[in-house]
Amino acid sequence: MAKKFQITNNIRKFRFFANEMTQQQLAEKVGASRQTIVAIEAGKYSPSLELAFRIAHAFGAKIEEVFSYEEKEY
Amino acid sequence: MSYQEKRTIVSIIIGVLILAAYCIYSYGKYQSGDIAPDDMKTWSGIILVFIAIGVISGIVIQIIFHILLSIGIAIQEKVKNDRCDDKEIAKTIDAEMVTDEMDKLIELKSMRVGFITAGIGFVSALLTQILNYSPAVMLNVMFITFSAGSLLHGLTQIYFYKRGITNG
Numbered sequence: 001m002a003k004k005f006q007i008t009n010n011i012r013k014f015r016f017f018a019n020e021m022t023q024q025q026l027a028e029k030v031g032a033s034r035q036t037i038v039a040i041e042a043g044k045y046s047p048s049l050e051l052a053f054r055i056a057h058a059f060g061a062k063i064e065e066v067f068s069y070e071e072k073e074y
Numbered sequence: 075m076s077y078q079e080k081r082t083i084v085s086i087i088i089g090v091l092i093l094a095a096y097c098i099y100s101y102g103k104y105q106s107g108d109i110a111p112d113d114m115k116t117w118s119g120i121i122l123v124f125i126a127i128g129v130i131s132g133i134v135i136q137i138i139f140h141i142l143l144s145i146g147i148a149i150q151e152k153v154k155n156d157r158c159d160d161k162e163i164a165k166t167i168d169a170e171m172v173t174d175e176m177d178k179l180i181e182l183k184s185m186r187v188g189f190i191t192a193g194i195g196f197v198s199a200l201l202t203q204i205l206n207y208s209p210a211v212m213l214n215v216m217f218i219t220f221s222a223g224s225l226l227h228g229l230t231q232i233y234f235y236k237r238g239i240t241n242g
Contacts (some may be wrong), residue, residue, distance in 0.1 A: 028169060035076040035235070036176040044238025045176050 007046045012038070014059040014066060025047045030054040077143065077171045078180075079235050084139050085132065086228040091127040093221045096120075103174040111208035121217050143170075162232070179241070188227030195219020 002008035013019045023041070027034045032051060040055075047055065056063040100120060104107045109116045147170055148163045155162075199216040203209070 021087070026168065027172075031172075032174040033076065033078075033172045034169070035078070036174050039176060039238055042238070046241055048175050048241075051175060 004072050007041070007067055007068055008043065008070050009040065009067050011041045011055065011066060014061060018059055026055070026058060029058040076235065078173070078177055079232060081136070081139065081141065082228045082231045082235075084112050084135060086225055086232075087219060087229065088128070088135055089225045092124060093125065093133070093218070093225070095127075096124045096217070096221075099124075109210075112195045112207050114213070117210045117213050120214060124217075156185050176239065180231055180239055183239065184227050184230035186221040186235060188232040190222050191223035 011026070015023070015026060023037045024034045027037045029053060030037075031054065032047075034049075035046065036047075041049050052063055052067050056066045059066060081218060100109075100117075103120075104111075109120075115201070144167050151163050151166055152159050193238050195216055199212045202211045202215055
């Protein structure tokens with residue numbers, strides 16, 4: 001069976017714990033557009049390493065706490 | 075819908091209108107016998123005029139679109155919060171129109187689709203000469219496929235914004 005890897009994230013959870021930070025606020029913090037944050041959160045876009053670090057820094061967390069690389073079976 | 079998507083849709087509409095106008099105008103002229111199929115000078119002149127119209131109207135309509143969008147955002151902000159000042163409105167407009175790495179990746183990937191279409195058009199245009207068609211056919215095939223490449227570029231952008239994009 002073919003195995004595929006996928007980048008998943010906990011941005012929604014981190015936003016909730018950051019006093020329900022809005023996507024727009026996060027976008028402004030990391031210098032991206034709200035559209036990009038929406039796409040990342042929905043798993044439609046894998047951010048660059050730099051943006052992933054910026055997002056993790058915005059929450060004061062480590063990158064591996066926010067993003068994970070998981071194997072998915074199809 | 076994001077600013078980039080709206081801007082792309084406006085570009086596609088302008089492109090379709092210019093291409094349709096060119097097809098109607100040139101077909102009408104050709105049917106009435108005003109232009110001969112081997113009259114390269116006239117065909118080149120018409121194509122150049124339509125390229126100029128496309129560039130100028132594209133710039134003007136994008137400026138108008140930008141102004142209208144800014145007004146729309148300002149009105150929305152005023153409705154949401156009556157006491158918001160100009161600085162806050164300007165900040166919201168800037169945030170709405172920011173271009174980041176995802177936009178650049180989408181631009182690059184969709185541009186490739188546009189270039190491939192234009193490349194196929196160029197080869198097809200050369201083939202028309204091998205198959206003994208008139209030079210006007212070559213010019214028209216080139217112009218139409220280059221325009222189609224530009225439209226496909228826009229459509230691919232919309233597709234990537236809707237479906238998402240990966241770095242692979």
